[in-house]
Amino acid sequence: MKPPTPFSPRHSLILTRPVRYASTSTSSPPASPKPRRWLGLAVVTLATAGAGAYVRSQDSTSATLNPETFTKYSLVSREPVSATSSLFTLRPRKPSGSNYDVYEEAWQTGIWSVMFKQPQLQIGRDYTPLPTTAATSLSVDEENEGCLRFFIRKDPFGEVSRYLHSLAVGADVEMRGPQIECAIPKETQIILFIAGGTGIAPALQAGYSLLNRTSQENRPRIHILWANRRTEDCAGGQSDTPKMPSPRRSWFSGWFGTSNSSTTPHSEAAVAVLPEKSTSLIVQELEALKSQYPGQITVDYYLDEENTFIGKKAISDFIDSTPSTDSSRKSKLILVSGPEGFIGYMAGPKLWAQGRELQGPLQGVIKDLDLKEWAVWKL
Ligand SMILES: Cc1cc2nc3c(=O)[nH]c(=O)nc-3n(C[C@H](O)[C@H](O)[C@H](O)COP(=O)(O)OP(=O)(O)OC[C@H]3O[C@@H](n4cnc5c(N)ncnc54)[C@H](O)[C@@H]3O)c2cc1C
Structure with missing residues (x-):
């Protein structure tokens, strides 16, 4: 049986998301909490606020994904991958020609995530969009519409993953980003x-x-x-x-x-x-x-x-x-x-x-x- 995951700040209620600068070397581990760069493995942070986090109420008025405000998407489908995880497809609620550019810049940079909001609790968690070129990928229409796909595990005690797995097809999901997790040199x-x-x-x-x-x-x-x-x-x-x-x-x-x-x-x-x-x-x-x-x-x-x-x-x-x-x-x-x-x-x-x-x-x-x-x- 899985005991509770130790509670960490990642899951706590915090107001702002840290900018990620630190990197890890096999030879000179950083001991100080000061942010540092190493070997060009720069972490670029496009998002400015909130991680596993408290989320301030914001209007979801933007049609284009952005790091500042939450953008509304709707749940197109949720396909089970296993008993505990599913593949989510989400489409922007309002059409926007700019989403392609936002995604493309993030794809070109490296590994990126977005934050989903749990509106009742006003908390957010990060999830990783899947690339769109593979076999089970989005249709051309879905890609043109700015759809994103996610592989999400339902934590039986987790607030946001349980919330996401409880949503019906067509429900709204709010997200903000991109957040670059690691720029690949x-x-x-x-x-x-x-x-x-x-x-x-x-x-x-x-x-x-x-x-x-x-x-x-x-x-x-x-x-x-x-x-x-x-x-x-x-x-x-x-x-x-x-x-x-x-x-x-x-x-x-x-x-x-x-x-x-x-x-x-x-x-x-x-x-x-x-x-x-x-x-x-x-x-x-x-x-x-x-x-x-x-x-x-x-x-x-x-x-x-x-x-x-x-x-x-x-x-x-x-x-x-x-x-x-x-x-x-x-x-x-x-x-x-x-x-x-x-x-x-x-x-x-x-x-x-x-x-x-x-x-x-x-x-x-x-x-x-x-x-x-x-x-x-x-x-
Ligand atoms: C950059 C990034 C990308 C990610 N991408 C993905 C992805 O693509 N797919 C994916 O499935 N996940 C991803 N995650 C993980 C995701 O963000 C969430 O952490 C995960 O879904 C669990 O969130 P939750 O709100 O459901 O669970 P939480 O509510 O955060 O709970 C998590 C666990 O902590 C325990 N817990 C909660 N509170 C306490 C407490 N007070 N004391 C002790 N234990 C406690 C719970 O019992 C539970 O087991 C990513 C994380 C990061 C940082």
Whole structure:
């Protein structure tokens, strides 16, 4: 059973959203809460206010998505991906020709999110738009209308995710943004993306942003390690690099305290074939991205249910397979995305100081590996 997630400022009632400046190095972890930049991994903040946050009442008059005021969208569809997560499609309530430009600028920059408002409680949470080029993507009409899609997990005790899952098709949803979570530097050649659960949404964005903006001659690579609790979350997914088992302890067992963790051997092997009849929509998205950019994107799946987990070996195997660089470190990037416990286990927790969310020092599995050529960023 999942105990309550430790309450963090991310979920508290705050008035303003911190500007995100901090970055994480494998060699020089930032200890001070002062905002800093590192290796050009600049975080551009287009939004100005409110994170997991109290939301001041504002008129939803703008037809175009913007960081200042909430814009009304309506729920076009909500398709279940698993028992606990769904794919949401939202269309701007009022037509606006400018939405395309707003989205495009964010896509060109890197990984971005928007904040959804829960109007009764006047709180907001961040969610990650999915790229629109893949197989299960928006129709041309929906794209022209400025629709956005989201992969959202329903937290059984969560205020906003429960609210979103309770909405009927046609209901209004208010959002503001874009908020750039991580600008992907132009020099980036290789991304290792370590994702837990819905943390896969930014991985899809990273794949889209990185691969879409580069030419045939300049072919970057992205390798995704995706951990899930249940088979249905990533049904039909087949790992590209099956590995030998290596018994260890899963981050889930540490974070969620699964009772059988000490008796059941855990394996670091990626899941070769997941025994599900239908392929999950997110797996279809990943497959579509893979066929669009053959050889440039690979995915390995890990399942708590199957006692497979992302450990040091999974990470170092990929790291070792990449060509050595002149330690400019701008070309190799590790992104970690998922629940707080997952990020903490992999790279150490993010910090909250002086009203700001900071990257915090690099810790956890990635620090132990001492990866000098790699920049690390916690999403
Ligand atoms: C940049 C970014 C992008 C994101 N993108 C996505 C995405 O694409 N899809 C997605 O599904 N999620 C995404 N998230 C996570 C999302 O923003 C929410 O955090 C998530 O949906 C939970 O919000 P909630 O309001 O439903 O839950 P909350 O109400 O915030 O509760 C979360 C958990 O905290 C516990 N809790 C609440 N209050 C307390 C308390 N006082 N003490 C102890 N425990 C407490 C609850 O029991 C619950 O388990 C993203 C987060 C960020 C920061």
